Amino acid sequence: MNVLVCISNVPDTTTKVKFTDNNTRLDTAGIQWVINPWDELSLTRALELKDDASTGVKQVSVAHVGPVSSEPTIRKALAIGADNAFRVNVEPADAYQVAAALAEVVKAGQFDIILCGIESSDYNGSNVGSMLAEFLDLPSVSAISNLKVEGGQAVITREIDGGKEVVVVPSPFVGIVQKGIAKEPRIAAMRGIMMARSKPITVLEAPAAEALSSFVAYEPPQPRAACKFIDPENAAQLIEMLQNEAKVI
Amino acid sequence: MSVIIYAENWDGKFKKLTFELASYGAKVAEMLGTSLVAVSIGKVEESELKKLGKYGVQKVVTTDHELLRHLDSKAYTSLIARVAQKEGAKVIVMASNNAGKSIAPRLSVKLKAALGSGVNKLPLTTEPFVVSKKVFSGNAFAHLLLNTEVKIITLMQNSFDLAENAVEPVIENFSVELDGAEVKTVVKDVQKHEGKILLTDAEIVISGGRGMKSADNWQPILELAELLNAATACSRPVSDEGWRPHEEHTGQTGKIIAPNLYFAIGISGATQHLAGVSSSKYIVAINSDKSAPIFEAAQYGIVGDAMKVLPKLVEAVKEIKTK
Numbered sequence: 001m002n003v004l005v006c007i008s009n010v011p012d013t014t015t016k017v018k019f020t021d022n023n024t025r026l027d028t029a030g031i032q033w034v035i036n037p038w039d040e041l042s043l044t045r046a047l048e049l050k051d052d053a054s055t056g057v058k059q060v061s062v063a064h065v066g067p068v069s070s071e072p073t074i075r076k077a078l079a080i081g082a083d084n085a086f087r088v089n090v091e092p093a094d095a096y097q098v099a100a101a102l103a104e105v106v107k108a109g110q111f112d113i114i115l116c117g118i119e120s121s122d123y124n125g126s127n128v129g130s131m132l133a134e135f136l137d138l139p140s141v142s143a144i145s146n147l148k149v150e151g152g153q154a155v156i157t158r159e160i161d162g163g164k165e166v167v168v169v170p171s172p173f174v175g176i177v178q179k180g181i182a183k184e185p186r187i188a189a190m191r192g193i194m195m196a197r198s199k200p201i202t203v204l205e206a207p208a209a210e211a212l213s214s215f216v217a218y219e220p221p222q223p224r225a226a227c228k229f230i231d232p233e234n235a236a237q238l239i240e241m242l243q244n245e246a247k248v249i
Numbered sequence: 250m251s252v253i254i255y256a257e258n259w260d261g262k263f264k265k266l267t268f269e270l271a272s273y274g275a276k277v278a279e280m281l282g283t284s285l286v287a288v289s290i291g292k293v294e295e296s297e298l299k300k301l302g303k304y305g306v307q308k309v310v311t312t313d314h315e316l317l318r319h320l321d322s323k324a325y326t327s328l329i330a331r332v333a334q335k336e337g338a339k340v341i342v343m344a345s346n347n348a349g350k351s352i353a354p355r356l357s358v359k360l361k362a363a364l365g366s367g368v369n370k371l372p373l374t375t376e377p378f379v380v381s382k383k384v385f386s387g388n389a390f391a392h393l394l395l396n397t398e399v400k401i402i403t404l405m406q407n408s409f410d411l412a413e414n415a416v417e418p419v420i421e422n423f424s425v426e427l428d429g430a431e432v433k434t435v436v437k438d439v440q441k442h443e444g445k446i447l448l449t450d451a452e453i454v455i456s457g458g459r460g461m462k463s464a465d466n467w468q469p470i471l472e473l474a475e476l477l478n479a480a481t482a483c484s485r486p487v488s489d490e491g492w493r494p495h496e497e498h499t500g501q502t503g504k505i506i507a508p509n510l511y512f513a514i515g516i517s518g519a520t521q522h523l524a525g526v527s528s529s530k531y532i533v534a535i536n537s538d539k540s541a542p543i544f545e546a547a548q549y550g551i552v553g554d555a556m557k558v559l560p561k562l563v564e565a566v567k568e569i570k571t572k
Contacts, residue, residue: 037502038502094363124382124383134354134356138323143347159347160320168434168435169435215392217391218390236564242533249477
């Protein structure tokens with residue numbers, strides 16, 4: 001069984017984002033790029049499955065869509081433990097174009113489980129995984145908080161409104177992964193970093209899929225009114241203000 | 250030509266979120282000078298379907314099949330795509346929730362329709378079609394141009410006020426032929442948190458952080474939540490410690506919520522936490538550290554020991570509830 005984990009690189013989540021060109025473009029100066037947190041958890045879970053011989057998972061690959069400048073992110077995934085990587089050589093424009101590019105990777109290999117993070121922490125789209133499944137005409141399961149492989153079959157726990165469902169789908173399928181899938185992201189050890197240098201990255205050319213949407217402008221959030229402080233000895237006053245001033249209780 | 254909403258049901262019932270979508274869809278239909286159609290999948294009584302009319306839905310296309318009682322994103326997508334084509338949909342609107350997030354992107358590929366996900370208000374313009382959405386986990390808003398003839402929008406919960414616009418909707422049954430081969434997702438087990446207010450639906454949320462010091466200190470939070478008909482939540486360290494279940498974690502990697510009122514108790518307000526709650530209409534912060542960043546996001550604040558302040562709040566709420 002082979003697992004493919006799709007990884008995106010995003011600004012470090014503590015980045016203070018700034019825009020340039022009259023607020024039409026992200027200012028990338030000084031940004032530290034990291035693996036998208038949910039993708040990192042997907043990769044961690046895939047490696048845990050590989051570590052457990054009973055799952056039959058033999059290989060974990062990663063796929064990334066981006067120019068050569070994003071290879072450090074791929075190397076990081078290889079250092080964490082992925083066996084090999086694919087990069088589709090195109091500047092990502094929107095989720096549709098990225099999903100179309102990832103579909104080329106899936107077609108180029110033999111993958112039983114394809115994992116994507118539920119969203120990226122930059123554009124917060126939650127789109128790529130499900131789009132990829134539709135491009136490939138594969139089943140997809142979203143909001144996965146647990147993934148096991150038993151008797152050659154993936155057993156999935158997905159979150160639904162107000163609860164959880166345990167579901168099975170035939171492979172290959174696209175799994176869209178959320179919090180809970182792995183406890184802590186795995187960190188690269190020195191040995192992994194050394195080994196990553198010699199692991200293969202296959203570069204594919206992008207398919208002819210154009211973006212359907214584009215960001216035309218950005219705006220910072222509206223500043224909130226200053227906080228009104230209430231004396232802790234007179235906490236009841238807060239409830240009075242929430243009732244009569246904010247009118248929310 | 251039409252605007253279509255996907256009217257999801259929960260055990261045969263709609264909820265406020267569904268009516269928010271209808272209110273939003275009606276306004277978009279008005280902007281485009283067209284009519285509003287709702288698609289319902291699953292077993293929903295006609296009396297329930299008709300409730301959509303109160304918010305401007307002129308026609309409800311309803312379909313039920315035993316294979317569609319659980320979400321199968323591929324089968325649902327295929328069905329909604331057929332209704333969209335039949336109704337000449339120009340804009341398709343869904344909720345930005347579990348179901349919407351798993352259907353809308355598939356539909357975008359199937360119909361080659363641009364998708365704006367997590368949209369927080371009406372389209373800024375319709376020619377060209379530009380929507381607004383939160384990006385960088387709430388640190389900015391972006392204007393997104395949807396550059397195709399058919400557009401898809403997923404709308405953030407609690408971002409659009411209900412607007413009554415009563416019409417008598419036409420109910421149309423849409424029958425589907427399905428065999429097991431088209432529905433791949435097999436549900437083996439369902440675990441529901443019975444009787445709890447859903448965090449994503451709650452108008453008021455009471456959330457505790459590391460400043461609560463121990464799982465044993467949660468009683469006043471639970472009591473306050475009960476009195477205010479609120480849901481309970483927590484910050485990431487709290488769910489990591491196992492003081493509260495993971496489902497309660499709000500923040501960048503947990504749940505993103507937008508209640509009317511959010512109590513952050515003993516939560517310092519790291520960027521990652523604020524990313525999950527910054528769309529709340531009002532934030533109340535209670536923290537012993539007056540320099541905690543949560544006070545920059547809050548409209549009301551108390552600098553003090555949560556264990557001393559909470560009982561006073563509980564008493565004050567009891568007092569107003571008995572009046």
